[in-house]
Amino acid sequence: MKITIVAGARPNFMKIAPIIRAIKEENNAKIQFRLVHTGQHYDRKMSGDFFDELGIPMPDANLGAGSGSQAEQTASIMVGFEKELLQNPPTVVLVVGDVTSTMACSITSKKLNIPVVHVEGGIRSGDMSMPEEINRIVTDSISDHFFTTSELANQNLRYTGITDERIHFVGNTMIDTLLSNLNRLEDPKLNFQDKPLEEKKYMVLTLHRPANVDEETKLKQMMDTIVKGCAPFPVVFPVHPRTAQILHSLGILYDNLITVEPLSYLKFNYLVKNALGVITDSGGITEETTVLEVPCITLRDNTERPETVDMGTNELVGTDPTKLPPFLEKIKSGNWKKGKTPPLWDGKAAQRIVSKLKEIYG
Structure with missing residues (x-):
């Protein structure tokens, strides 16, 4: 199985780091991954430091999308990602979160008949004035499988007609990153x-x-x-x-x-x-x-x-x-409410994702 993993903006990096680590821990050649950085966030403080700190390997490709309007950025990512996929065709494309890169790369993949899995699928704000909400809806409308962070996300997907065999409640990979780095935090x-x-x-x-x-x-x-x-x-x-x-x-x-x-x-x-x-x-x-x-x-x-x-x-x-x-x-x-951690936010979401990908795509 060959997986192309897409990262484009700061929130993505925290979500892909544990997935890459979980793939490496498989310690066999059955899963190969190619990391594509779209360049949506191009300031080093907004992206580069994250690769260094979280142990993310240098991207195999950087599309260099840079800044611009929503339309300009989306178009730039799609043009670059299409070339990337044609040169390096994967078994499946993995996108995370709800940034412009997530939507743009999902559309590009599906146009080339390449399956898409969406990590953090199904979340909704109900606010169509948010670019992220449009990105979520478009991405979820064409993805093949969904890795979700909550039961509410599962319900949101079911309401749109997506069947349970395509919905996989795994937890939150961003929390995987947080928990694995608690003893490394820097003053x-x-x-x-x-x-x-x-x-x-x-x-x-x-x-x-x-x-x-x-x-x-x-x-x-x-x-x-x-x-x-x-x-x-x-x-x-x-x-x-x-x-x-x-x-x-x-x-x-x-x-x-x-x-x-x-x-x-x-x-x-x-x-x-x-x-x-x-x-x-x-x-x-x-x-x-x-x-x-x-x-x-x-x-x-x-x-x-x-x-x-x-x-x-x-x-x-x-x-x-x-x-x-x-x-x-x-x-x-000191009168703030006490909270509790949601189910499966336990630091093992990425392991569940990799296990399910092996089950689906071999």
């Missing part, structure tokens, strides 16, 4: 008022979604509410390159705000693990905080990962800054 050695940050005495913030960062007045209001509401605790904000430009133009400065460049996987998750709480608009981070039992506030009106709210430590607060203060007070006072 980024950040200071606040000339002293090192203290465990459980700071907050972590991430923002990148257009609903939160594109409108300058709203972003300013959101930042005011977050930073003042977290006081006296410092807020560590690893700034997405796109958001950094907007913050710079607004001249946003606060005494208890620490802005840093995007951090490597091991350094960022060290911060999350030891934080008093996390404020984010990222779906993946809500999964990590749930497993790490760290309080998490999600600044979105919907989530494709409802298990992090229903079972985990996450609360869906929305994009209205005025709703934030009571939640920040709960975290600061």
Whole structure:
């Protein structure tokens, strides 16, 4: 069996690392893989460090898609990936997550009559204004098999007419990566008022979604509410390159705000693990905080990962800054809800995936 594994953006790398490791642990020649990096994320801090830290081999091909509009990026990936598949035809293509690369490579594969398996299939936010939601729906509509993270994802797929023999509940490969690296996390050695940050005495913030960062007045209001509401605790904000430009133009400065460049996987998750709480608009981070039992506030009106709210430590607060203060007070006072880890988020999802691939494709 020859598997082409696609990675395109930062969230993908955490999901493919354990799959590659599980393939290597098979220790035989029955499974061969070819890793294709689409180049969707091309900044080293957004991609390169992840390969180094997570033990991902250098890609066999880099399509160099780079930036551009949604359409430009999709087209560039498809053109490059078609050439890759024609030159190196696999038994099956494995895509992960919900980024542009996931959808583009799925379409390209199916046009060439190559089977597609979707890791993290079936998740839905119900928000068609999100590019990721379109990517999920398109990818799931043409994939042959689905490796899912939750029973709700299974149900979403069944509602579209997909039969159970194509749905495989395996767990969460991103959690595989987290659990296997807990003893390798690295202190980024950040200071606040000339002293090192203290465990459980700071907050972590991430923002990148257009609903939160594109409108300058709203972003300013959101930042005011977050930073003042977290006081006296410092807020560590690893700034997405796109958001950094907007913050710079607004001249946003606060005494208890620490802005840093995007951090490597091991350094960022060290911060999350030891934080008093996390404020984010990222779906993946809500999964990590749930497993790490760290309080998490999600600044979105919907989530494709409802298990992090229903079972985990996450609360869906929305994009209205005025709703934030009571939640920040709960975290600061230690009155946050207790969560539990969802089923099969046990660090063994990748092993289940490789076992099932062998069963299906030989």
